[in-house]
Amino acid sequence: MTPVGAASRDPVFIEFGPRPEEETQLVRPGAREEYPPDVQTRLEADAASIVERYPDSRSALLPLLHLVQAEDGYITPAGIEFCATTLGLTGAEVAAVATFYSMYRREPTGEYYVGVCTNTLCAIMGGDAILAALEEHLDLAPGGTSEDGKITLDHIECNAACDYAPVVMVNWEFFDNQTPESASSLVDDLRSGEAVTPSRGETLCTFRQTARILAGFPDERPGAVEGGIAGAPTLAGLRVARELGMTAPDPSEVEAATTAEAPPPADNGRKGN
Incomplete structure (x- = not known):
């Protein structure tokens, strides 16, 4: 029996990497390898409108991944190649981003x-x-x-x-x-x-429609972009603070107090010549 407060010597197994059920491959049977000419032309026009929003074209990678996900329902080899060609990146660079963020699906997704x-x-x-x-x-x-x-x-x-x-x-x-x-x-x-x-x-x-909206295209649902009102659970902390008369400190007072309490710079043993 391990004494109270003593560390257990039993080994603890920690598994790294993807979950067993998580799909990790972007290449799979039935996945698009390339886009038909009409789809390619349509995507190129959409991609151009996305890329022009950014001073550095590679910054458009995230919305472009949403764009190809809107087309296929998930990230396919065709989508990876399209993004790479559009932005002058390698397929490996695009795939690294696509597999990092969980909002990019690696397998077919339902409606x-x-x-x-x-x-x-x-x-x-x-x-x-x-x-x-x-x-x-x-x-x-x-x-x-x-x-x-x-x-x-x-x-x-x-x-x-x-x-x-x-x-x-x-x-x-x-x-x-x-x-x-x-x-x-x-x-x-x-x-x-x-x-x-x-x-x-x-x-x-x-x-797929949601993915297109996330790519930066207008959400045309009536009222979709109107401002909402925070609900009671979200505002509970604010309500309690007001009931207790709590207020945030003035920023200038905080800055002054922080400066006054700051320790002098370390000498480090250095002397002037």
Whole structure:
């Protein structure tokens, strides 16, 4: 028995690298290797409008990856090659970025990408139970997509909506305070073609349409770009601060106090000549 406070000598196994279920290859059977001439011409026109926004063309890589994801539904070898050729980069440079960010999909994705947050707060509030319920509720093919191609299910990392935990996201739109029952009803509505509106935002569009918006093209849904109002859970801290009469210090006073308390520079033993 290990004494209290003493370090255990039992080995701890820590596995690095991708999760076992995570797809890591961009080259797969059925993935586009190149675009037909008409698609290539259309993408080149869209890409030109994106690249011209940036003083350094390679800065356009992230929106260009969203552009090709809007075309294919995920990142394909054709998309990698298109971005590389457009920006004068190597395929390896583009693939390194595409595989770093989780918003770029490496496998075919359904019309609705459903992500269940399983980070700490959402998990203890029921996120793990929601994910398990959806996995059982949906008839998922390998890769996590339903047989009808409508839904792709995944667990996601924190999306900064902890005040509404547990949160489900569909095509990066928030559905707050979910339960296994409400989440199951949500995916049923999506699969049946019903118009679904998130907790914050306008009626959902498809995953590919969302990717095009993320590439920087206009979101034409009525009211989609209107300013929202923060909800009560988000403003709870502000409300408590006001009730207690708490205020932020004046920036100039903070700067003056910091300067006054700063220690003198170290001598380091150096003397003037």
